[in-house]
Amino acid sequence: MKRVQKKQFHDFIAGKGLKSTRQRDIVLDAFLTSDRHMSTEELYLKVRSKNPTIGYATVYRTLKLFAECGIAREIHFGDGQSRYEHITAGEHHDHLVCTRCGAIQEFENEAIERLQNEVADQFGFHVETHKLEMYGICPKCRKQE
Amino acid sequence: MKRVQKKQFHDFIAGKGLKSTRQRDIVLDAFLTSDRHMSTEELYLKVRSKNPTIGYATVYRTLKLFAECGIAREIHFGDGQSRYEHITAGEHHDHLVCTRCGAIQEFENEAIERLQNEVADQFGFHVETHKLEMYGICPKCRKQE
DNA sequence: CCTCTTTTGAAAATGATTATCATCATACAT
DNA sequence: ATGTATGATGATAATCATTTTCAAAAGAGG
Structure with missing residues (x-):
């Protein structure tokens, strides 16, 4: 494989x-x-x-x-x-990072990507890569509170 | 001031x-x-x-x-x-970073923020902070090509 | 002023990453 | 197969940003 x-x-x-x-x-x-x-x-x-x-x-x-x-x-x-x-060809994903246990959840959201490109266009930037990370508490850790 | x-x-x-x-x-x-x-x-x-x-x-x-x-x-x-x-109270902004000259352009986009929160909710995450950066070529550098 | 803490600056320590270099292994021609 | 040129390896030293240490200096409050 x-x-x-x-x-x-x-x-x-x-x-x-x-x-x-x-x-x-x-x-x-x-x-x-x-x-x-x-x-x-x-x-x-x-x-x-x-x-x-x-x-x-x-x-x-x-x-x-x-x-x-x-x-x-x-x-x-x-x-x-x-x-x-x-890297899986063609796919891009972003991250949710748990600041308590370090767990990482990936996600993809086309709508966000589209808006990002709109913003970049607005400023005349040619975007090559991007990075979106959200930091917080994951569901498991929230239960243990 | x-x-x-x-x-x-x-x-x-x-x-x-x-x-x-x-x-x-x-x-x-x-x-x-x-x-x-x-x-x-x-x-x-x-x-x-x-x-x-x-x-x-x-x-x-x-x-x-x-x-x-x-x-x-x-x-x-x-x-x-x-x-x-x-940090300016209440305001959050993200970044466009030029990989050629290092210039940094800030921006805010409420629609993106809203979508981010939707995604986090979907996964049960409680988001505290986030970070969105796009890397590419700024307008000035594009002209010089 | 005095005294108790906190701060400071210089230098050493740390932690992640990179460079150095003698030795080793691979690719390819013989 | 065997030799050989060149790239790769691993141990170690070097580097870079950041943190710690510690004796000396400076605030805050009496």
Whole structure:
């Protein structure tokens, strides 16, 4: 599974004259089988559990390659760490972040996207990407109050 | 001018049993007379130009106080630095960020806010804050292409 | 003024990320 | 297969923004 992304990565690697390595494949597998918003550290630990010799630097380097080849996107939620999420072709989604338990709920809303583009047009901006995050308390945490 | 914010800060300081100091007033003035999205470093340099003895740590500490007392809000634009923007009571705004020249255009759009709240309700989230940023090329940079 | 705290500034510490570099592994020609 | 050139790796040092530490300095209140 996830053949499409694997192919996409390998094509990218080949096209750039880079090399296909054991480590890159391990990180790729770890990434593709992880949930959508893993931090670099979490991914590093996951990779380590399978192969304790892989270094932090390699994980960082490889994640950057994922972002470059279009199978991942770097995101920030205000804690000091960077995370990478999967890119599913054509789809964009935004986030509801629980400030209590850290849970992340994704959503898509075309109406919002449309309004955003209207606003950008108004100011003459050519928008390439955007980011919408709402921070609050998730349903589970609200029940526990 | 900016009396309201000065009072708000001084009341906060007093209420917490903290002390009013020369340094805090200098940083406050620098902040209140600066444009809306100054990075901590930029503010530090501005403060330094008036009073070269003030340290970096003091600027950091004071900006945190501004955020606590409600006259500033910490924001991040993905470059490694944190910025603080002024809070004008009741008003919320989002950002268009030019990825070429770094220009920041603010905007408000009630329709978007309304839709956001609808989405949050749908998922049972109680939203406290949100953040909407669009990244792209501003009109000026587009002309220069 | 005195005294009790809080603040300050300089420097060290921290945490995340990036660069360095000698060694290793891959791709490709032989 | 084997050699070889080049890119990749991992350990470690370096970097960058931010935070902490701590002795000395400065407010607030008596």
